[in-house]
Ligand SMILES: Cc1ncc(C[n+]2csc(CCOP(=O)(O)OP(=O)(O)O)c2C)c(N)n1
């Protein structure tokens with residue numbers, strides 16, 4: 001076990017990836033991801049790892065270069081945020097259909113416009129249906145651990161899908177936390193070099209990325225759907241192996257003081273820690289409240305989520321994004337439709353908050369809790385609007 | 388005369404008999420792009436990986452579950468062949484260094500149409516060439532977006548009628564002159580830049596081999612006849628390629644480290660452009676004065692090129 005040192009989370013994320021025997025990194029800088037890009041460059045330019053660093057001219061080319069590299073059998077990595085992720089959008093469902101296990105860090109940031117460099121989840125939500133495994137972290141240690149685990153998950157022969165680790169921009173990327181990096185030797189044992197199922201090489205010439213006519217397209221969609229759903233089991237398996245080797249436990253859905261709660265709050269990412277403190281305060285005031293945290297966003301861990309909210313009367317979903325002109329926040333919309341057919345289900349309320357870097361304090365969570373509880377109907381609330 | 392030199396090196400009987408692009412693909416009769424591709428692959432041999440952009444060559448070759456490609460092939464999207472190729476090249480380098488693939492040189496090539504090169508793919512191309520990947524980029528230029536129904540590109544020549552630059556009463560076809568991407572590549576200081584045409588197969592093969600010998604980026608712009616998009620007879624494809632060169636509309640040349648060299652027989656006087664324009668439906672609406680305007684432009688461009696051949700020194 002390594003020792004804990006104070007480190008910026010973005011730097012730690014890059015250091016974690018450097019432990020993973022990557023072959024190719026293609027990264028384009030964008031705030032608040034840039035410290036990852038810069039530190040990756042430092043690591044490779046100092047010859048600390050044996051990898052090619054492609055200083056692409058855009059994020060579109062970053063993900064495209066990763067596609068080429070991964071198709072040629074390399075372990076490929078990229079990192080981005082907001083506008084960069086939006087620029088990659090076109091290529092994201094292609095690489096998942098091609099079953100290329102590219103790993104990416106996304107430093108979550110609001111999308112323009114107006115331009116805003118601060119945190120929310122409006123960048124990852126439009127990528128929701130792209131067939132990527134999508135994980136959220138709550139703190140710097142999780143960013144390290146999940147960055148390493150993401151390769152193992154993505155490359156599992158039963159998965160072979162790309163994976164994005166969401167690290168809230170600034171809120172997490174720019175924090176300095178006491179963090180523990182596992183040793184190179186430990187990671188090497190956990191994560192051997194990539195063995196590709198198929199790769200571009202003249203020794204075995206194959207064609208990748210063929211187009212599909214109406215008679216096969218549906219089948220490719222099904223294949224991706226089956227693979228992505230099956231990935232949940234592998235995520236859990238890899239979490240288990242991580243716990244055994246490194247002692248830190250993870251699960252696809254996590255709960256806090258949820259057992260006897262009649263009201264649960266649901267969060268993703270860095271909101272979780274503040275929400276947990278709010279739960280403590282509300283508990284002190286005699287409210288039977290708990291917290292559910294979604295670590296795995298795609299594939300949606302349906303069974304684990306339902307087990308976590310079973311028995312509670314009210315579920316307050318905190319969304320950091322909005323489906324403009326739609327039913328509310330994307331997490332709440334998902335949750336509602338997943339529960340729709342169930343006989344016994346909680347009332348689902350939806351608060352959208354923390355957009356474009358608007359701070360969410362413990363007091364805000366208490367206020368959001370009160371606001372939701374007062375609601376007569378189940379329409380969403382956009383919290384904190386200065387009228 | 389250089390043509391003759393090339394002949395000596397690559398007499399037709401020395402051209403690889405092996406086919407790397409199978410018969411049975413779906414290209415139109417008389418397609419210049421697919422002919423170019425066939426020669427390019429023959430020049431490169433087995434040790435190659437192809438990154439292809441969306442477009443005619445992708446669509447006619449790779450409908451799942453079939454593939455015409457006998458060499459490793461990847462297609463991702465329309466605008467990113469150069470970026471995908473960059474990734475392939477980087478991966479081959481890293482994996483070879485780390486002993487995870489065979490220890491021999493495998494060339495990466497990217498192949499795109501004029502749309503995937505001069506328009507939507509220009510940024511990725513510029514990036515890849517500037518970074519200096521060991522990769523040849525081939526532009527198969529049929530002067531429009533043929534795959535999607537003959538829409539104009541920035542490589543469509545002046546006044547040509549396409550479905551988005553129709554020969555209307557107010558605006559008679561394409562309003563702009565062809566973008567000169569080989570020059571843009573020279574400006575990137577790409578060590579080897581060449582123009583070619585499958586009507587001159589030995590010259591094309593020769594240039595591909597030269598491009599492959601470069602340890603770094605190379606760019607080959609292949610003028611590729613398209614009877615379907617140009618609205619001309621498919622049996623005159625090869626002749627059209629010869630005419631485009633003989634009229635000086637698309638001269639054959641190469642630029643090695645900045646030094647220009649014509650690789651075609653230099654005529655005393657260029658053939659009149661009308662000989663090339665006339666058989667093509669896309670130029671049917673041209674008046675004699677339009678043809679005259681085009682002739683003047685071609686003459687001027689030809690002079691500029693001859694000047695470069697004479698004056699430009701290698702880097
Ligand atoms: C981002 C994007 N925009 C548009 C298209 C539609 N599209 C596919 S191929 C193509 C034109 C291809 O033209 P070119 O590159 O010249 O190749 P050609 O078919 O002429 O060989 C277009 C517009 C696409 N696939 N992707």
Ligand code: SF4
Pocket residue numbers: 413414415416417418419420421443444447529533534612613614615616
């Ligand atoms: S449309 Fe033109 S480029 Fe496309 S396959 Fe037919 S002849 Fe070839």
Ligand SMILES: [Mg+2]
Pocket residue numbers: 500501502527528529530531532533
């Ligand atoms: Mg074209």
